[in-house]
Amino acid sequence: MNSAIDTGRQETAAPAIELRGISKAFGPVQANKDISISVAKGAIHGIVGENGAGKSTLMSILYGFYKADAGEIHISGQKTAIPDSQAAIRAGIGMVHQHFKLVENFSVLENVILGAEDGPLLRPSLTKARKILTELAAEYELNVDPDEIVENLSVGHQQRVEILKALYRHADILILDEPTGVLTPAEADHLFRILRNLKNEGKTVILITHKLREIMDVTDTVSVMRRGEMKGTIKTVDTSPEDLAERMVGRKVLLQVDKAPATPGENVLEINNLSVIDDQGVQRVKGISLNVRAGEILGIAGVSGNGQSELLEVLGGYQTATGTISVNGQEIDLTGKFSDGQSRRNRGIAHVPEDRHREGLILDFSAWENTALGYHNAPEYNKGALLMDNAAIKADTEAKMERFDVRPPNPRLAAKNFSGGNQQKIVLAREIERNPDLLMIGQPTRGVDIGAIEFIHQQIVALRDQGKAILLVSVELEEILSLSDRVAVMFDGNIMGERQASETNEKELGLLMAGMNEEAN
Amino acid sequence: MQKMPKWADIVLIPLINLFLAFIISGFVIWSIGKDPFAALNTMIEGAFGSTNGWGYTLYYTTNFIFTGLAVAVAFQARQFNIGGEGQAAIGGLGVALMCLMIDWPHWALALPVAIVGGAVFGAAWAFIPAYLQAKRGSHIVITTIMFNFIAAALLGFLLNGALKAPGMAAESPGFPEGATLPTFHDMLAPLGIEFSRHAPANISFLVALLCAFLVWILIWHTRLGYAIRSYGRSETAAKYAGISPTKIIIVSMLISGGLAGLMAVNVTMGEAERLVLNSVEGAGFIGIAVALMGRSHPVGVVLAALLFGFLYQGGAELSLWEGIPRELVIVIQALVILFTGALDNMVRNPVERMFLKLRKGA
Structure with missing residues (x-):
């Protein structure tokens, strides 16, 4: 903690944000314990920690959602009280939440001025906002069509609207909570370019994430939290993913999956021309064909919402579909009396669903x-x-x-x-x-602490080595690449391509996840 | 992390709620110029002071056990069965038809048949809203309420027409002698225990306790109960597990309606010995409060039913002896429902905090 304050003092100006001795308890749970942290102006600062380490609580205190039990907040050297989010905005803090807070059927422009209108008439505000948006777009690569309705935008663009909202309110300090969870790798790269541009203009960025790779790529300094305590702040150049993981968990962890090459056998699962139309009448899966062999892990990569969940639901027996699915050479019922979870389990299909809650x-x-x-x-x-x-x-x-x-x-x-x-x-x-003969696993390590991830990966590989077929769906590309033997990429209900995991890389898969195209701005 | 011990959750908090309800009731009684302590004494004396009092208290308790269990079983499947009133009324029709069907030689033969009649008719009345909920998504709260009115109208029609006994009153003919259920007086006399001859409590009380036991077995020890509880707590997880929502909604509502219908065994067969208009008298609604207070657990339901039996009987005594108007008795009952049901969190949160403090200190 002293080192944190030291880094602050080395800068000529006062730090953009300095938290001193912040504590917060929820009932018996001490979410934040005497946390001190200092972020220099114009830095990209990462905060890492496992689930429940207290990152979100700390940021919520900074943004005025919670009141700290003890401690002080200093913004640009000034002691500042932040009782609510309005005060946070006045203090120049902007926040991009993990789940966006946008009015879906409003245009980008309307969303940007919402709550920051200059007067009772909208026209002057809209005109002003349009001008500012154009400037910001040029300055930071934050291009979004101001007249587009938000629900028609891609997730990456929606996130830019959130950033624009913050900048429109003159934010000098931008907090991003798990910003890349819903982005394709290319979109994430673009986001990081935006963040670097912001930094170059003297803005301060705080990035909360559990992806160590991102921390290494984009941040200048990084703070590690564990069980409500600040375990130190380090310069990013002085650390490594392994080191950060160890600090987060408190012991050495194996980040790489240790596995022998697969020895695939007969087809266990064969999917032919499978289509799914959901309750709203939207076609979610568009005639895909796949197979998984015994002793093999097939990973399905893709940004969430591209039909993977529906595929798992069909296999799990609680979503109807057309096409054929065979397990061990025998077709399973997709619409009739035997399309339920009990029948699936009787056929040797086990399912670890995406959302355990x-x-x-x-x-x-x-x-x-x-x-x-x-x-x-x-x-x-x-x-x-x-x-x-x-x-x-x-x-x-x-x-x-x-x-x-x-x-x-x-x-x-x-x-x-x-x-x-x-x-x-x-x-x-x-x-x-x-x-089971076939195990389907959706998001095996979502919201799981690093220590347990290691164990879960070992179990999956062990099951494969017993000659079982495994269908893995994950939005974490890293996980797909390290666990799977073969990778299929889903985009917009289609299989964009299949690769041997050993012969592909994040870049190639990232392009497929974005629908083959170079990122469209 | 457990917030507080189980006994505090199940015993302490309801007792505090009850205590608060009685304090406020005391103020209400005091404000109309009566002595709250004398009133409380009258209530307790009237409900538990004599075998006659006990007989009435347990008679009401029997009703509330049936309707409370009915609501509780539906709650377990997250279905809000407001239709206990109508299901019990139609259950009464079933019981009456069974009793009038033949000239029963002995109650021991009539009782099982009447039980089946009441349960099947009650269940059938619950089936229609259940089917509409499961297949068509019509909200069960709305449909069961509407079915209460339909049931009342149907009984009015039958008791003024096809089922009407000769005479002025809208009621069925009296049941045959052989369909008379033994009262507590009849049951306890051979054991040498003197029990009031006039009290209406009868063997249905034992049927109610048996039902409570069977519901406990059903909910916590059978596959169906497991499926019902799963569906009630998470529809998505139940679907994942291959549990059919349609089946669970319909089956749980059938059981619920059947239990509500059984109440008629106590009222129609055990007490009135004929089918009369409005025999349920709100017990179907009290069942909601009983299930809430009993936390949808059979043991809780039996205890809460006893409490409401006491309030009913004690309340009647209150208006009889203390000159406290009947309406005020309803106020007291309402306060108990308010504090045990709606205002539960008002007490729960501070008590939880207190336990946390204690634990931290320890």
Whole structure:
């Protein structure tokens, strides 16, 4: 912490932001513990930490959403009170949230002036905003058509609108919370160009992310948080991803997946000309064909919302589709009586869903009740025609928790009381230990701490080595590349291409994820 | 992290809620110039002071167990069954038809048939809203409320027409002698216990307790119960698990309607011994409060039903002996519902904070 203040003092001007001794508790949870941090003017400063490390809380305090229990905020050397977000805006702080706060059916211009109108009549504000937007676009590569309706914009462009909103309000300090989660690699690169331009104009950028690669690429200094505490601020050039990961987790972690080359066998899953039309009548999957062989991991890359979720839902039995899907050479029912989760499980398909809070777990249920989810008809969980064998489920859960190192290993604890990584382990244990022929995994490590990621990846590879077929869907390109043997890229409901993981790279896949085209500005 | 121990959640908080409701009720009674302590004494004396009082209290309790269980089972599947009133009324029709069907030789034969009749009719009445919810998305709260009115109109029509007994009153003929259920007096006399001859509590109370036990088995120890609870807590997770929402909505509502219909065994067969208009008298709605207070758990439902049985019987005594108007008794009942149901968080949050402080200190 002293080093943080030192970096601040080395600069000639006062630091853009200085937090001194910020503490915040939610009930028994100390989200922020005596946090001091100083960010120099004109720097890009990264904040990394695992889920629940307190990054978001800290930024919420800075933006006036929460009030700190103790501590001071200094903006450009001035002690500043930030009781609400209006005060934060006045202090020159702008925030780009992970989930955008835009009015979808307003134009870009209307969104930009919303809440910052100059008077009761809109016309003068709109004219002024149009002029400023044009200037900003030229200055920072922030090109967006000011008259376009926001819902028609790509996610990357919507994010630019958020940045424009902040700049229009004269933000000198820009906070971005997990900005690249929904972007293609090319869009992310463009974002980083914008951030560098902002920096060159003397703006200060704070980047909250869990992607260590981005920290290394774009930041000048980086702070690591762990369990509500600031574990130090370092210059980015003096560190490495491995070093940062170790500081975040508190022990050495293996970032690379350790696996032998695959020895694929027969086709386990064959998908032919599969199309999905969702409840709104939108075609989400457009006649795709895929296959996964035994002993192989097929990764499906793509920005979220390009049909991967629907593909998993069809395979999981809760979305109807046209086309054919065969498992072990036998067709499965896609629309009729046997297109449900129970029938799928009977056919040897196990599914770790993308969203464990919505689908994979029932958060109010205890761990043992969740272990029976989807398998409540299994003979070993029942006794007689009517009754479930709760004691047997508890014992089985305890054994699974032991093998998957779930902490705390208490089957009676409600699922919501486990950390993200341990929740995911409960789901994985349930699905993997059924010894399925085909395992589908959506976003295996979303919201999972680094320590658990390592373990989860090992389990997936181990299952592959037992000769099982694995269909992996992830929006994390890094994860796809390191885990998969073969990669298919989905864009707008189509398969844009398939590559051997060993023969491709992020750049090539990134282009495919963007629909083959160079990024359209 | 557990916020507070389970006993505090289940026992302490309802007791504090109840205590607050009684304090405010006390002020209300005091403000109309009556003595709140005397009133409380009258209520307790009237409800539990004699076997006659007990007989009435348990009679009401029986009703509330049935309707409370009905709401609780539906709650477990996240269906808000407001239609207990109508389902119980139609259940009464089923019970009456069974009792009038033949000249029953003995109650032991009539009771099982009447139970089936009440349950099937109640379930059938719940089936239509359930089907509309499951297949057409018509909101079950709206449809079940409407079905209460339809049930009342239907019974009015039948009791003034096809089922009407000769005479002035809109009621069915009396049930045959062999369909008379044993009261507590009849059941306890062989054991040498003297129980009031006039109290209406009857063997249906035991049926209610049996139902509470069966509901407990159903919800926590069967596959169907597991599926119901899964669906009730997360529709998306239930779909993922291959649990059919349509099936769960319909089955849980059938069970719920059946339980509500069983209330008629107590009222129509056990007490009135004929089908009368408006025999349910709001018990279907009280069931909602009972299920809320009992946290949709059979044990909680039985205890909450006993509380409301006490309020009903004690309240009747209050208007009889203390000159406190009946409307004010309803105010007291409303306060209990308000504090135990709607204002639950008002007490819960401070108590949670207190436990956190205690834990930190420890």
